[in-house]
Amino acid sequence: MATRSTYRNFTLAVYCTAYDVKRMVDQKILENSFDAISRHIKIDKVYIENFRETTIIDKETVLKVKSFFENKGIKTSGGMATYLAENHRFKSWCYTRPETRETLRKVVRDLAEVFDEFIIDDLFFENCKCEECIKAKGSKSWKEYRLELMEDISRNVIIKTAREVNPKIRIILKYPNFYDHFQFVGYNLEVQPRLFDMIYTGTETRDPEYTMQHLQEYQSYLIMRFLENTKPGGNGGGWVDPLGRRTLDRYAEQIRLTLFTKPKEITLFSYGGLLEFIRQPDGSYMPVSTLASVAGRVLDETDSFLDSLGKPYGIPSYKPLNSSGEDFLHNYLGMIGIPLEITPKFPSEADTVLLTECAKFDPEIIDKIKNFLIKGGTVIMTSGLLNALNEEVLRELVAVEYTDKKAIVNSFTFFESWLSPSTHMYYSDTPIIIPQLKYATNDAWEFITAMDKGSGFPILLQTSYAHGTLYILTIPDNFNDLYHFPAEVLTQLRRLFMANMKLYMEGPSRICMFLYDNDSFIVHSFLPNPALCNIVVKGRVKLRELRFNFEPKGFERGSETVFSLRMWPYSYMVFKIE
Structure with missing residues (x-):
């Protein structure tokens, strides 16, 4: 088994969708694509999916792909995604129907036979309003019905089935990014975090203006902290994808803010999504990865100072x-x-x-x-x-x-x-x-x-x-x-x-602060233009910037010390109060 270099402060996982795994049957594609990605990032783990939408991967193929990565010194876990694509929207399975439950049991059995751990992608929700669901709902609200239904599916279909096959299985439920709306489609934060061994956090915020959700950049950090507080010690990590962005900055920022929470693990979705294929003169296609290059730089850069926070x-x-x-x-x-x-x-x-x-x-x-x-x-x-x-x-x-x-x-x-x-x-x-x-x-x-x-x-x-x-x-x-x-x-x-903290900021909006309990903090600008801000700290203090090892000059103002900073577009600084 090969020995690979790793990050100091977190593990890095890459998620392989069923579509990716299907292409990995071709050994040449698998080798070349892995080389294109792994030259930029230090992969500790891969999640190997056996089911997505209507694509089912047979056990033989899953085992072959699993063996490939393990021979590279990379840990493997399973994965699954339960949804249907309809008019460019996500449509859930109808979990009211017995045949749906039986299909889910088969997918879970196959995973539990091959892996000791698997993750459920954040499409494990219920938005079906077919006649059967309407009848089953009865006088309950949709929220009430779906919360009860998905608790039952979690407990009696997924967890029960997996443990019958593999008693030592660990099951991870990944939550999506819409934390204020979980309960409307059956995600139950009161119950599910206690049922599943681990939870996982979708930190995808994408473009705050030109995507349907309009999620603000800060959420990539805040939702991680919320779910960590929901299941202390049981939030397995944060999950980022490169979708819905206008610039590469947005992809880098999502990775960076996820890491600012000091997670155990960060997952990049997806293996195939990290790749582009360039047509060669002989008609073949060579895989390259601009996204992995960007991710690798952010991961290395952030790893260099996380243990100082x-x-x-x-x-x-x-x-x-x-x-x-x-x-x-x-x-x-x-x-x-x-x-x-x-x-x-x-x-x-x-x-x-x-x-x-x-x-x-x-x-x-x-x-x-x-x-x-x-x-x-x-x-x-x-x-x-x-x-x-x-x-x-x-x-x-x-x-x-x-x-x-x-x-x-x-x-x-x-x-x-x-x-x-x-x-x-x-x-x-x-x-x-x-x-x-x-x-x-x-x-x-x-x-x-x-x-x-x-x-x-x-x-x-x-x-x-x-x-x-x-x-x-x-x-x-x-x-x-x-x-x-x-x-x-x-x-x-x-x-x-x-008022009860050591510091605050003076300046415009879209400059964020991230605080840590050892007197370190991060200032991050999401502005498209240079901007000035002041960091105001109580007492007579000095600041040291940890990435570039410099001390900004401060001046006394009453009982406070004021440090003026010039923030470049989409940049950040990491400080320690001394």
Whole structure:
């Protein structure tokens, strides 16, 4: 067995789809394609798929491919993908039908006979609405029916069948990137992570503008942290693909942000997707891999400093399992430089907690807020959660109401006290639509205000409760408009969110911060142009950049030290506070 070089801080896996495995029957294609990919990246493991859509790979072929990789010193695991392609959309199997269950059992048996581990790709959902499903659903909601159905399929078809064949089998369930919508198609975060040996995280964010999901770049990091907190120690890794991108930067960024979470493993999807084939003069095709070259550079670069970072952390944001509301807002806040950590458990021991609309799914949320405030904590509530809890907030916390009125604003100011008029106005580069919040004078105070034709509308309200402080943050109708808030407004928000942390950032949106518990941090720009920002650190300190080993010059400002940085497009720096 060959010995291969590896990365220091993570293992690298490549996923081979059933289509890839089918082509690997040709030994020449297998050898040449492996050479094209492996010259750029250090592969520790491959997932070998035996089923995708309607393609079934026979056991003999799977064993042949498995043997090839193992002879190269590469570990092997199985894989499967259960879906049907229909009009360029993903259509699930109908798991209501007995024949579907039997097909699934056969696929699982074949995998369990060959491998001691297999992963289920993130197409293991249920969106069928055939007549049989409609009848079986009965009076339940689709969400209720699908959660129950997919728990049954997970428990009694996949896991039971696999363990009957191979008692030592490890089964990994890969979750897709749409974490706020899992429960609507049967992904059950309350149950499945306990059933499966490991879970895995889809960190594919692709293009935030020109793809259907419009996922923000920061999500490649944040969803990893959320699923790690959902199954601590049981999140096997992050999974990236090169699809849906305009530039290679987007592919590199997804890999990089996945690695910023310090995962056990990262998987590149897919083996065939990494390849291009160049026609030769004799009519044959030579495989090459531009994507593997890009991935290899990012993997090597990030591996060089990951062991200098501590454990990732951020401002905790409570998201009950199987909840939704203000969907994916967390990632927009991350993109304006607020480091977040989504947690499925209410962080009662934290200093500060962010609560978005999804917290409404906890029937005890008002009591938890009150207890948190009584102990001296800071609660930052979004306008979406206020809307969901309007009457309860009014009765128990503060006289603030979400109304059905809107305001179109583009100027902003701050009020330090009710006696001090604002002295500066700050302007957005586009009009922004916000909901109007109504509040009672002296029961709540405007800290940040948006203006329109002489009238003011609160962006940030504050009130005291026992020993704590409650803030209510107005979220624009279009979350993307957060990026258009003036830099001065964004700085005030960062100072609020990060008041109990050692540092915060001054500057424009689309520059992110990633924090670690050993006083290291990363600053990453997703801007297409050069930009200036300040890193403000409490106390008299120095910074050292870890990749290039230099110390940026800082200056003292009161009790803080300020470091000015020039961020090049799509670049990042890694620092340690000294």
